[in-house]
Amino acid sequence: MIDQPSLLKSVIKKGVAGAVVGAILIGVGKALAFPPVFQTMFFIYAMLGAAVFILLDAPAMNPIRGIRAAAVLVAFYVVISAAYIGGASLLPQYDPEDEKGKIEKLLKVKREKAEHDLKSLDELIQRAAALDTKVQALSARLKEVAPDSTLSLGPAADAVKPAPGGMSLLARGMEVYELHECYNCHKIGGKGSVKKRGPVLDNIGNLLTIDDIKKKIFDASYLYAEGFEKEHKKGQMPDKYKELMTEEELNALAAYLSTLKNPAVDTPKPVFVKTKMEHGFIVYGYLRDGRGNPVPGLEVQAKPMKEDVRTATAKTNLEGYYEIFLHLHNEDSGTKITVSAKGVQKDIVATYDPNDKVTKRQAAVDLSVPAG
Ligand code: HEC
Incomplete structure (x- = not known):
């Protein structure tokens, strides 16, 4: 007959021993940084070991024969298989989403770093711009303080702005x-x-x-x-x-x-092109007396024969030279000009090509005036 009390004793004794060994294994697994799944597996192994010892000490069963024996064998396989399959399905499964998540995590760190780098680049550019503004301000101050200073930060600073x-x-x-x-x-x-x-x-x-x-x-x-x-x-x-x-x-x-x-x-x-030729005409020349000596300080008048153009005058210099600027426009070509000094006069015609913007528009008029 089955010895009930001694079986129960054996189960409790070996079960407790298995649990203690399992607990120790979990502790060791943790210390060696095994993942929790492995720690659980170590515990289960310890409990399985305890079960084996319990079975070894278990009292013998009545022999089973024939169909019954076959049925019990099949039932045993079914239970064991169910335990294995069920247990395995409880373990963490491979999940693509899981893996993607892990990769995403890695990338996130890299991306954050890149973003950070970009931000510092922006900051650098901003700082450069701020510095440039300062340079400009300094340059302006410098011009205020020393207008003729050659210490200008001009084009070079401008060039990189x-x-x-x-x-x-x-x-x-x-x-x-x-x-x-x-x-x-x-x-x-x-x-x-x-x-x-x-x-x-x-x-x-x-x-x-x-x-x-x-x-x-x-x-x-x-x-x-x-x-x-x-x-x-x-x-x-x-x-x-x-x-x-x-x-x-x-x-x-x-x-x-x-x-x-x-x-x-x-x-x-x-x-x-010094004077804007389109806007003017210059009459110039020398005033000399009967013996060919220059006549200085004498007023010369140039009078255009055109209503809206004003008469202009100039005084001769020590060499007897004068220069008079008349406000003649492109369309005034052909205007007659009377040049006079001390009662002597000469008429000329101001002709020029209105499209020619290079050749100076001018005429030389020398006058011979009475001495004295
Ligand atoms: C259709 C022809 C033409 C085009 C287009 C043209 N130019 Fe000119 N450029 C000339 C001629 C011809 C001269 C010489 C005669 C003169 O100075 O008017 C000249 C002279 C100059 C000069 C003086 C050079 C010197 O040695 O003194 C400068 C500076 C100049 N051009 C700048 C420019 C710039 C800048 C442009 C464009 C925005 C330009 N040009 C477009 C024909 C042209």
Whole structure:
């Protein structure tokens, strides 16, 4: 017969021993940083061991035979299989979403770092802009304190200052040069104008100030390149930029051109058209007495024979030389002018080509006046 009390004793004794061993194994597993799943498995192994020992000490069963034996065997397999399958399905399963989550976590760290780096780059740019503003302010102060100072931070500071859109002023200037197709007639660095319509500009920065370049672009008649008189007279450099270009474009373009300082490339010298020829006519000459001596300090009068043009006067200098500027316009060509001094007079006709913006509009009138 089955010895009930001793079986119960054995189960309790070995069950407790298994639990203690299992607890120790969990502790060791934790200390060795085994995942919780493994720790649980160690515990289960310990309990299985205890079960084996309980079975070994269990009292013998009545022998089973025939169909019953087969049925019990099958039932045993079914229970064991169910335990294994059930147990396995309780273990953590491979889940694609899980893995994605893990990868996402890794990426997140990298992304956050990249974002942080970008932010510091933005900060750097902002700090550079702030510094630039300071430089400009300092430069302005400097001009206030010492107007003639050569200690200006001018073009160099300007040149690196970002233009709208974050571009440097020079890059913007280059862009404007392309945009307005200056290269159709001009060459820089050997590029542009195949037909040599206009002058090479490689050394223009040594010949013209930013201000003069600006004036030339907005008013083609302001100056001309030496050797290009014919082209200038024909007005080949377009006179439309004042309408087409914004102030911002003009500033950038002029700043860029002013940096072109290559003396090795023969850039024609600019010749400034001094008085705006379209607006005036100069009468000049010498006053001499009967013996050919200069007559200084004598008033000379030039009277245009045109209602709306005022008569002008000038006094001769020690050499007897005078120069009178008359306000004659393009359409006034052909106006008769009477030049007189001390009762002596000479008539001339002011003729000029209204389209010629280079040749000075002037006439020499020498007078011989009575001595005394
Ligand atoms: C259709 C032809 C043409 C185009 C386009 C043109 N130019 Fe000119 N440019 C000339 C000619 C010709 C001259 C020489 C005669 C003169 O000075 O008027 C000249 C002269 C100049 C000079 C003086 C050069 C010197 O050596 O003194 C400058 C500076 C200049 N151009 C700048 C420009 C800029 C900037 C542009 C574009 C916005 C431009 N030009 C577009 C034809 C052109």
